[in-house]
Amino acid sequence: MTKKVVQVPIDEELLKALDKLSKKQKKSRAELIRQACQRHLSNIEYEELDRLYQEGYKRIPEEPELGEAQLKLASQVLSEEPW
Secondary structure, eight states, X not given: OOOOOOOOOOOHHHHHHHHHHHHHHTOXXXXXXXXXXXXXXXXXXXXXXXXXXXXXXXXXXXXXXXXXXXXXXXXXXXXXXXX
């Protein structure tokens, strides 16, 4: 994948912390920034999916009987696991 160079102003304190972590993890500053950006984008996507999931349950709540049946079934299945 082709990488583009991006310039981003960073305050001195954050830069020092980033450089310290870079040395500790033996990764480049750029790699740490890429990982942080990817993690942030994943978190935003997860939060959006969670919000949509919650909205769905508010619109169409789960029937209490179904939840109780699922809990009973799960406890039976998990109790038979060898762990």
